[in-house]
Amino acid sequence: MVTDEQLAFYGILALAAFLVGLSKGGLGGMMGALVTPLVAMVIPLDQAIGLMLPILILGDGFAIAAHWRKWNSRIVRLLVPGAILGVTIGTLILTNISVLQLRRIMGVIIILFIIYRVLENRLGHLSHIQPRRWHGYAAGGLAGITSTLAHAGGPPIAMYLLILELRPTVFVATSALFFAVLNLIKVPYYFYVGLIDLGRIATIIWIVPFVPLGVWTGKRIVNRTNKRVFDGVVLFLLTTSAAILLLS
Numbered sequence: 001m002v003t004d005e006q007l008a009f010y011g012i013l014a015l016a017a018f019l020v021g022l023s024k025g026g027l028g029g030m031m032g033a034l035v036t037p038l039v040a041m042v043i044p045l046d047q048a049i050g051l052m053l054p055i056l057i058l059g060d061g062f063a064i065a066a067h068w069r070k071w072n073s074r075i076v077r078l079l080v081p082g083a084i085l086g087v088t089i090g091t092l093i094l095t096n097i098s099v100l101q102l103r104r105i106m107g108v109i110i111i112l113f114i115i116y117r118v119l120e121n122r123l124g125h126l127s128h129i130q131p132r133r134w135h136g137y138a139a140g141g142l143a144g145i146t147s148t149l150a151h152a153g154g155p156p157i158a159m160y161l162l163i164l165e166l167r168p169t170v171f172v173a174t175s176a177l178f179f180a181v182l183n184l185i186k187v188p189y190y191f192y193v194g195l196i197d198l199g200r201i202a203t204i205i206w207i208v209p210f211v212p213l214g215v216w217t218g219k220r221i222v223n224r225t226n227k228r229v230f231d232g233v234v235l236f237l238l239t240t241s242a243a244i245l246l247l248s
Contacts, residue, residue: 103246
């Protein structure tokens with residue numbers, strides 16, 4: 001007999017996989033900050049971080065296929081060195097803090113993410129900043145740290161790509177390729193610190209179809225939904241998640 005706890009676990013995992021696909025399909029942007037605390041509602045946060053990585057990698061595969069060769073490879077090559085250093089630093093942080101401290105750090109990261117999204121439309125002046133190579137290194141490093149800690153590396157990369165004044169298609173494709181590379185970089189680090197449990201991952205293979213379903217749904221409704229309304233819902237959910245992590 002399936003218990004209420006098991007039903008909640010299965011339901012939240014399916015929703016998380018769907019939201020990952022929805023984000024990769026073109027809605028919501030950087031949803032890692034939302035889905036990780038969502039999964040952490042039913043399993044410990046450190047386990048949630050490890051469990052989310054293969055789901056994100058699966059979503060990356062669909063995103064790469066959807067935006068094939070529309071990216072700027074030079075930008076990705078510039079971001080990767082900083083990302084490697086950032087993942088290393090993020091892993092050192094993970095191995096030296098308690099689960100409670102990790103929950104607090106994630107809550108703060110989510111709040112910073114919310115502030116970024118609220119101010120996002122006012123960042124147009126960034127397009128007047130002359131891009132430098134160190135901007136790429138810094139963005140990659142910050143993304144590596146926050147992505148390792150909370151799968152929330154989107155804001156630094158989005159801000160850097162905004163400076164470069166890329167066409168929307170190149171912006172999205174370049175971001176997709178970078179995060180595909182970044183998530184693969186995180187795999188050996190997560191294995192090293194014991195965050196990836198192959199046995200647990202094997203038990204959730206059934207959620208795989210929810211990822212392409214989310215991608216398909218995102219593509220279908222991206223041009224039919226008021227983005228401001230959607231972003232408002234996402235920000236509300238993020239605020240709720242931050243409150244749970246910081247106050248529990």
